[in-house]
Amino acid sequence: MFAAPWAGAIALRTAGRALKMTSNVRAGNTPRIEAVNDFVIKFANVNGSGSASANELFARSLLRVGVPVSPRNIFPSNIQGLPTWYEVRVNERGYLGRRGGVDLMVAMNPQTWEQDLAEIEPGGYLIYDSSKPILASSFRDDVNVLGVPLTDLCATRYTDPRERQLLKNIVYVGVLAAMLGVEPEVIATLLGEQYKGKTKLLQPNLDAFMMGLHHGREYFDDALGVRIERRDAVGKRIFIEGNAAAALGCVYGGATVCAWYPITPSSSLAEAFQKYCSRLRVDKQSGKNKFAIVQAEDEIASIGIVVGAGWNGARAFTATSGPGVSLMTEFIGLAYFAEIPVTIIDVQRGGPSTGMPTRTQQADLLSCAYASHGDTKHVLLFPEDPRECFDFAAAALDLADRLQTPIFLMTDLDIGMNHRLCEPLEWDDSRSYDRGKVMSAADLEAGKDFGRYLDVDGDGIPWRTLPGTHPSKGAYFTRGTTRDAYANYSEAGSDYLYNVTRLLKKFETAKLLVPQPVLRAAARPTRFGAIYYGSTAPSMAEAIDELQADGVHVDTLRVRAFPFSAVVDRFIADHDCVFVVEQNRDAQLRMMIVNEQGVDPARLEPILHYDGTPITARFIIGAITARMCADNVEPISKQGLAA
Amino acid sequence: MSYLAKPKLHHPTLPANKLGFTRRDYEGKISTLCAGCGHDSISAALVQACWELDIEPHRLAKLSGIGCSSKTPDYFLGASHGFNTVHGRMPSVLTGANLANRELLYLGVSGDGDSASIGLGQFAHAMRRGVDMTYIVENNGVYGLTKGQFSATADPGSKSKRGVVNTDTAIDLVAMALQLGATYVGRSFSGDKEQLVPLIKGALAHRGAALLDVISPCVAFNNHPGSTKSYDYVRAHNEAVNRLDFMPRRDTITAAYAPGEVIEVTQHDGSVLRLRKLAEGYDPGDRLAAMTHIAAYEARGEILTGLLYVDAAAEDLHAHLKTVDVALNRLGERELCPGAAALEAINAELL
Numbered sequence: 001m002f003a004a005p006w007a008g009a010i011a012l013r014t015a016g017r018a019l020k021m022t023s024n025v026r027a028g029n030t031p032r033i034e035a036v037n038d039f040v041i042k043f044a045n046v047n048g049s050g051s052a053s054a055n056e057l058f059a060r061s062l063l064r065v066g067v068p069v070s071p072r073n074i075f076p077s078n079i080q081g082l083p084t085w086y087e088v089r090v091n092e093r094g095y096l097g098r099r100g101g102v103d104l105m106v107a108m109n110p111q112t113w114e115q116d117l118a119e120i121e122p123g124g125y126l127i128y129d130s131s132k133p134i135l136a137s138s139f140r141d142d143v144n145v146l147g148v149p150l151t152d153l154c155a156t157r158y159t160d161p162r163e164r165q166l167l168k169n170i171v172y173v174g175v176l177a178a179m180l181g182v183e184p185e186v187i188a189t190l191l192g193e194q195y196k197g198k199t200k201l202l203q204p205n206l207d208a209f210m211m212g213l214h215h216g217r218e219y220f221d222d223a224l225g226v227r228i229e230r231r232d233a234v235g236k237r238i239f240i241e242g243n244a245a246a247a248l249g250c251v252y253g254g255a256t257v258c259a260w261y262p263i264t265p266s267s268s269l270a271e272a273f274q275k276y277c278s279r280l281r282v283d284k285q286s287g288k289n290k291f292a293i294v295q296a297e298d299e300i301a302s303i304g305i306v307v308g309a310g311w312n313g314a315r316a317f318t319a320t321s322g323p324g325v326s327l328m329t330e331f332i333g334l335a336y337f338a339e340i341p342v343t344i345i346d347v348q349r350g351g352p353s354t355g356m357p358t359r360t361q362q363a364d365l366l367s368c369a370y371a372s373h374g375d376t377k378h379v380l381l382f383p384e385d386p387r388e389c390f391d392f393a394a395a396a397l398d399l400a401d402r403l404q405t406p407i408f409l410m411t412d413l414d415i416g417m418n419h420r421l422c423e424p425l426e427w428d429d430s431r432s433y434d435r436g437k438v439m440s441a442a443d444l445e446a447g448k449d450f451g452r453y454l455d456v457d458g459d460g461i462p463w464r465t466l467p468g469t470h471p472s473k474g475a476y477f478t479r480g481t482t483r484d485a486y487a488n489y490s491e492a493g494s495d496y497l498y499n500v501t502r503l504l505k506k507f508e509t510a511k512l513l514v515p516q517p518v519l520r521a522a523a524r525p526t527r528f529g530a531i532y533y534g535s536t537a538p539s540m541a542e543a544i545d546e547l548q549a550d551g552v553h554v555d556t557l558r559v560r561a562f563p564f565s566a567v568v569d570r571f572i573a574d575h576d577c578v579f580v581v582e583q584n585r586d587a588q589l590r591m592m593i594v595n596e597q598g599v600d601p602a603r604l605e606p607i608l609h610y611d612g613t614p615i616t617a618r619f620i621i622g623a624i625t626a627r628m629c630a631d632n633v634e635p636i637s638k639q640g641l642a643a
Numbered sequence: 644m645s646y647l648a649k650p651k652l653h654h655p656t657l658p659a660n661k662l663g664f665t666r667r668d669y670e671g672k673i674s675t676l677c678a679g680c681g682h683d684s685i686s687a688a689l690v691q692a693c694w695e696l697d698i699e700p701h702r703l704a705k706l707s708g709i710g711c712s713s714k715t716p717d718y719f720l721g722a723s724h725g726f727n728t729v730h731g732r733m734p735s736v737l738t739g740a741n742l743a744n745r746e747l748l749y750l751g752v753s754g755d756g757d758s759a760s761i762g763l764g765q766f767a768h769a770m771r772r773g774v775d776m777t778y779i780v781e782n783n784g785v786y787g788l789t790k791g792q793f794s795a796t797a798d799p800g801s802k803s804k805r806g807v808v809n810t811d812t813a814i815d816l817v818a819m820a821l822q823l824g825a826t827y828v829g830r831s832f833s834g835d836k837e838q839l840v841p842l843i844k845g846a847l848a849h850r851g852a853a854l855l856d857v858i859s860p861c862v863a864f865n866n867h868p869g870s871t872k873s874y875d876y877v878r879a880h881n882e883a884v885n886r887l888d889f890m891p892r893r894d895t896i897t898a899a900y901a902p903g904e905v906i907e908v909t910q911h912d913g914s915v916l917r918l919r920k921l922a923e924g925y926d927p928g929d930r931l932a933a934m935t936h937i938a939a940y941e942a943r944g945e946i947l948t949g950l951l952y953v954d955a956a957a958e959d960l961h962a963h964l965k966t967v968d969v970a971l972n973r974l975g976e977r978e979l980c981p982g983a984a985a986l987e988a989i990n991a992e993l994l
Contacts, residue, residue, distance in 0.1 A: 248989065312743035313743055330732075433975065
């Protein structure tokens with residue numbers, strides 16, 4: 001058993017929060033959370049009420065004053081009427097993971113009042129529409145209550161009911177700007193950009209904002225202990241959704257065919273591809289499209305179109321989510337066995353079945369890694385943010401051509417559908433696409449031996465030809481049945497073995513080509529390690545920093561692809577205890593590491609978060625410290641023996 | 644060996660087409676289907692049509708699903724790339740292949756199980772999208788490879804080899820294709836090569852979704868009395884609305900026809916479909932009338948064959964998607980990648 005000099009610190013740290021609370025008395029004995037550029041504000045709205053753009057406006061205004069934010073949409077599977085939330089974490093230190101807890105609640109939805117009220121941290125603030133009186137018993141003693149007569153304000157100013165509804169959202173942005181000290185010019189500028197050339201819309205929005213601002217300044221001067229101060233902590237970073245970034249990656253990576261079927265949370269990816277292609281991929285002279293996008297009849301047809309295009313030498317991809325992958329599995333097996341380049345972007349959501357279609361999870365690893373019947377293994381890439389969605393989408397198209405196999409880009413709803421601050425997208429103009437091993441007419445003419453499934457180079461990857469290449473050489477028949485190295489139908493066991501063992505060799509080759517893990521060493525040598533991937537990244541970084549500040553050192557390894565490189569083996573070997581942090585119930589990555597790398601399961605401690613909300617640093621810190629503390633307890637049996 | 648290569652004997656007397664190819668150059672491996680299978684006749688008709696059209700074999704891609712019919716692309720056009728996909732999903736793979744390279748000809752081969760049951764959805768959507776292809780359904784009313792179960796095109800009242808009577812309504816892919824917007828729709832019989840070859844040639848020359856439903860008796864499981872897909876039944880109930888002569892380009896009519904007996908349709912590529920009328924007043928340019936006519940014959944237990952509908956002004960999926968004239972698979976970085984400067988401009992918009 002090891003000593004734990006830091007155990008006390010952890011206990012203190014996890015019991016409370018880093019925020020300072022004062023016993024400043026204002027209209028009662030309610031404590032006030034005091035913080036500058038470090039708080040969580042949540043907007044509780046009704047879906048379809050026009051709140052989304054106002055909330056985003058608020059988040060963007062903070063970025064414009066140089067304060068990092070990470071907003072998250074928590075939305076229902078619904079178009080109108082059900083509750084929806086927009087949570088903005090404000091954090092000048094740049095932690096972009098979900099924090100958990102709410103300091104400021106803008107409660108605009110009576111349906112969820114109790115739930116919203118309960119979520120506020122002690123000393124936090126409740127901002128609500130006070131146009132109608134609410135019983136005193138509906139509030140909490142430890143929460144500061146700020147009533148704003150939003151409906152009344154709008155009713156006196158506007159006559160059109162829709163305008164009253166929509167502008168109410170802008171009015172509260174104005175009130176918040178006053179309360180928090182956001183520079184009004186910044187918001188006015190943003191509105192100007194949003195309604196550029198649409199003066200008829202700009203004017204009422206500016207007007208509503210100013211009305212809210214004045215009201216806030218008049219009635220709520222110094223009402224909040226949290227405020228915004230201008231900083232320069234955003235830098236050159238961009239603010240983009242992972243789906244849009246992945247779509248741009250596909251444009252830059254040379255995808256010409258996209259086939260998809262609408263499914264949350266991936267639909268906006270295909271739509272973004274359409275948008276960026278219309279802007280960047282239309283031939284200037286002819287006005288014609290250098291791309292083809294088909295909204296297919298289902299996911300089976302989507303992947304079928306991608307398989308057909310890949311077989312015929314075009315870079316093709318589909319974007320989907322877990323249920324779509326389930327439908328695609330037969331084709332995925334064909335693409336694996338017949339060795340066809342395919343790129344599949346899985347924007348993961350909560351499963352199984354329809355599961356939680358508007359919530360996030362990392363629960364499709366197994367269903368993608370081993371998709372389809374028979375022995376199959378597929379390459380998975382795990383981007384951590386929109387920047388890597390861009391990089392890995394382009395990389396996936398290269399890898400698919402190089403490896404002639406399906407490549408999965410495993411993002412999730414948290415990355416895909418939320419705006420995230422990330423490094424600017426970059427492209428090296430000297431980069432050329434890796435089209436893989438494709439024999440040209442000249443190669444065939446020169447008499448090169450063409451065996452479609454012949455391992456010529458010893459890397460398990462055969463050469464292929466594209467239809468239409470040569471009048472008399474290089475034609476072959478592609479099939480999902482067993483065949484010999486020259487693509488002739490075969491039922492011979494030896495031919496089957498040749499192919500499937502070669503596919504394993506190809507998978508070994510993939511290890512060298514996929515993005516390698518990212519190691520972050522703790523400040524001091526430690527026997528603890530943590531493995532994580534994808535959207536867990538921002539919360540993980542924060543958790544490790546916090547733990548380190550408390551004297552708890554954990555090395556981390558961010559896995560960026562499957563198959564796993566030898567770095568993963570070494571990392572596990574170098575630590576006595578390795579936490580595997582994931583957002584699914586069954587510890588899917590851990591299972592894959594155990595099985596694929598032959599690691600003793602006892603060495604890998606799962607830390608699992610899977611309620612559909614993004615994992616938080618608080619959760620990770622709590623789980624890691626709980627495991628460490630548990631480790632300190634002498635087993636009862638041993639105690640008994642000692643006595 | 645699980646396949647048989649066809650011996651390449653040299654026949655100096657075999658006639659060559661304009662490209663210098665003999666019919667043998669359009670053949671594939673030796674068929675592994677049953678002796679007398681209708682599908683082999685269709686393969687032979689495809690060989691004949693491609694040879695006569697002077698098609699460069701490598702400029703055609705043949706795709707299929709799963710089943711007896713879907714095996715046949717291995718038995719013709721050995722110099723073409725082929726793709727035996729998954730059951731019922733040939734239409735989507737062909738769609739993707741076509742999007743990738745519009746410069747090739749696409750031949751989809753399927754069966755009634757493949758297209759009317761498991762693949763009905765893909766069949767429908769490929770038709771309505773107007774994918775430029777020749778889609779042949781080798782229709783025998785049974786599942787052959789799994790030994791004789793009814794398919795969805797089996798007529799109600801028809802009897803299986805084991806004596807079971809089918810009670811389900813038959814799906815008529817021709818009627819569906821017409822309803823869904825296919826622009827070249829024909830039906831034929833594997834035993835009538837004279838009718839089938841020109842229909843295939845017209846379909847290959849057509850730009851748009853061309854469907855040929857070819858009744859192709861299964862000698863092993865559906866060629867008995869009581870079957871409506873047997874050689875005998877189809878011969879006795881085949882009603883051709885017209886006889887098609889396919890001409891690569893317009894030339895003068897040499898045979899003497901009575902006025903009103905011949906309809907000529909010129910397709911995109913300048914080829915001409917010359918239709919000798921057999922049924923009184925049948926107009927293959929009238930989609931609604933064709934649907935009514937087919938339904939009336941079907942009610943009488945007759946099989947209406949011939950070129951049932953053609954829209955010579957049809958547009959295909961590429962036209963709908965406004966894709967560039969060059970094959971998408973030939974575009975490289977220079978044409979596809981917008982470059983670093985454009986990306987910087989996008990970055991600048993993103994805050």
